[in-house]
Every structure is written in structure tokens, then in C-alpha cells.
Amino acid sequence: MERTLVILKPDSVKRKLVGEIISRFEKRNFTILHLKMMNIDRDLACEHYFHVKDKPFFNDMINYITSGPVIAMILSGHRVIEAVRSMIGATSNFDSKPGTIRGDYGYHPFENLIHASDSAESAEIEIKRFFPELSV
DSSP states (O other): OEEEEEEEOHHHHHTTOHHHHHHHHHHTTOEEEEEEEEOOOHHHHHHHTGGGTTSTTHHHHHHHHTSSOEEEEEEEETTHHHHHHHHHOOSSGGGSOTTSHHHHHOOSSSOOSEEEOSSHHHHHHHHHHHOGGGGO
16 A cells, blocks of 8 residues: 655644544545654754755745644555645645645645645655654
């Protein structure tokens, strides 16, 4: 089975959307292999967003993802990466279609509720990054 990393970002936790979002994944019959609430420190955030370190919004992204607790989880299932990416919608809440997580709940131009790995390669790297205890 394919695996992916999903992070419910601080705005999801703050707005009490965690149960609703997880319920959507469970209704698609994806398995939650691991789940934890955590705070992302600046070093981990910088590592995760290294690919956009030269963008003008980099510091805003770091400040946002470190602003409160997140829910990190590993989901598994058939074509889970593609399906989850489709379920969450476009990166911009305003470009996301109704029926997607961001389309239904997003309202902020920058805070976009959720992260999901975009490929099998990214998923494995991100799973190791956010669940280092499983790499032992």
C-alpha cells in the first residue's frame, strides 16, 4: 500500500476542524498508520520549506507553521497520494473547488489548513522528517 504524510496546520487545529478533516479520510477508507499532535520548531519548518527559502513569503510560512500545534499523520491506501491531493484542493483556498477541504473551509489568503505529500518520493522523505522515531 502507498503511504503519504498529511499535516493539519495550526489553523485547522485552532478552528477545531481536525475531526471533520480526519473523518473525510476515513470515509475514503484510508488507514491512519500513525498520528500525533506536535509543535513544529523553526529548524524543522526551515527544513520542510527549504525548497522555497528564496521566496518572499518564506518567513511568513515559517511563522505560520510554527504558530501553534499541528496534527501529523501517515495515511495509507490505494493511490492515497493522488486521492488526498485531490481531496484537499488547490494550494490557494480561493482557487479550490467546493467539496475539497480548502474549498469548503479555507478563507485566508495564506493559511491553507493542510499539507499533503505530492509524490511517493516526497512522502518517504517527509515521513522520516516528521516521524523520525519510526526510522529506528
